Amino acid sequence: EPEVTQTPSHQVTQMGQEVILRCVPISNHLYFYWYRQILGQKVEFLVSFYNNEISEKSEIFDDQFSVERPDGSNFTLKIRSTKLEDSAMYFCASSSTDLGYTFGSGTRLTVV
Amino acid sequence: DQQVKQNSPSLSVQEGRISILNCDYTNSMFDYFLWYKKYPAEGPTFLISISSIKDKNEDGRFTVFLNKSAKHLSLHIVPSQPGDSAVYFCAASARNTGNQFYFGTGTSLTVIP
Numbered sequence: 689e690p691e692v693t694q695t696p697s698h699q700v701t702q703m704g705q706e707v708i709l710r711c712v713p714i715s716n717h718l719y720f721y722w723y724r725q726i727l728g729q730k731v732e733f734l735v736s737f738y739n740n741e742i743s744e745k746s747e748i749f750d751d752q753f754s755v756e757r758p759d760g761s762n763f764t765l766k767i768r769s770t771k772l773e774d775s776a777m778y779f780c781a782s783s784s785t786d787l788g789y790t791f792g793s794g795t796r797l798t799v800v
Numbered sequence: 801d802q803q804v805k806q807n808s809p810s811l812s813v814q815e816g817r818i819s820i821l822n823c824d825y826t827n828s829m830f831d832y833f834l835w836y837k838k839y840p841a842e843g844p845t846f847l848i849s850i851s852s853i854k855d856k857n858e859d860g861r862f863t864v865f866l867n868k869s870a871k872h873l874s875l876h877i878v879p880s881q882p883g884d885s886a887v888y889f890c891a892a893s894a895r896n897t898g899n900q901f902y903f904g905t906g907t908s909l910t911v912i913p
Contacts, residue, residue, distance in 0.1 A: 692843075723903075730905040731844065731889060779843050789901075791836075791843035 690714040694780050694792035701770050701799055709765045709795045711780030717790075719783045720763045722755065724748075724776040731779070737763065770799045803827050804892050806904035814912050819877040821907050823890035826871065830892040834901070835864060835875045838887045847888070848875070880911045 693712040701707050713720050722734040735745040737755055754766045763782075767774055775798050781789035805824045813819045821835075831852040836844035850857040850864045850873065857864050863876045877884055887908045891901040 694843075731903040733901065733903075781843075789846065791845070793843045 690790070692780055692782055692790050692792035694778075694795050696795060697793070698796045699798070701797070703772060703799055704769050707767050707770055707797060709767075709778050709780075709797070711763045711765070711782075711792055712761055713763055713780065713782030714784075714790055715761070717782035717784045719743075720755075720757070721781040721783075721789065722765045723779045723781065723791075725779070726773075726776040734765070734778075767797075770797075772799050775799045803830075804890060804902045804904040806888075806890060806907050808907050809905070810908040810910070812910045812912060813880045815882055816879045819875075819880045819884065819909055819911065821875040821877075821888050821890075821909065823873045823875075823904050824871060825873075825892050825902075827892070827894065827902075828871065829894040830902075831895055832893050833864070833866060833873050834891045835862075836889045836891060836903075837884075838889060838906070844889060877909075880909075882911045882913050885909055885911050 692714060695710045699707055720737040723731050724734055725731045732748060733746050735749045735755055736743045752768050756764050777794045777796050779794045780792040783789045803826050834849045835847040837847045838844045848857060848859050848862045848864050850866050852868060855866050861877055864873060866873045887906045889906045890904045893901045
């Protein structure tokens with residue numbers, strides 16, 4: 689069964705450093721998303737991406753965040769200057785239509 | 801503003817019995833709903849969906865019921881199995897607002913052998 693692959697599974701970074709979280713969506717999917725879940729809290733939407741541009745983003749997705757699909761297969765989330773409160777599980781998802789998603793297994797980001 | 805609510809953070813059920821997980825929403829424009837299951841340290845896994853033109857959808861041991869007038873949906877698991885122990889999220893979307901899904905805070909289900 690096709691999978692959404694996320695790397696790394698766990699990233700530890702110092703506050704103020706830049707991190708790039710990587711995702712390989714399912715190959716024929718057209719819609720791509722990032723979500724995050726801070727420990728013990730709800731899953732939060734960050735951004736959706738379609739046709740090589742951001743289609744929607746939440747309040748959380750401020751200027752510190754950016755997404756890119758650099759080579760037609762990878763979908764990356766960059767956080768320019770990490771803060772302690774960015775520590776969370778980050779989930780990538782993709783879908784072929786607007787009905788339901790396939791999620792990756794997540795990247796746990798720990799900012800120290 | 802929490803548009804999708806799961807008011808029970810946890811639920812314990814004996815193996816073989818029915819598990820009922822509840823979800824309420826506030827936005828009457830929502831027309832598509834999903835349930836996800838999440839094990840620790842893994843991404844959410846799609847479980848079952850329902851669109852607003854239906855009031856019930858069944859897939860094996862899992863049935864989702866939608867009550868549009870009450871803005872309420874529920875997931876029934878019959879019979880419950882220990883492997884069903886996980887966190888269950890409901891999510892809702894409205895076609896006319898793009899592809900953003902709104903998630904509830906989750907209900908942690910424990911099925912006791």
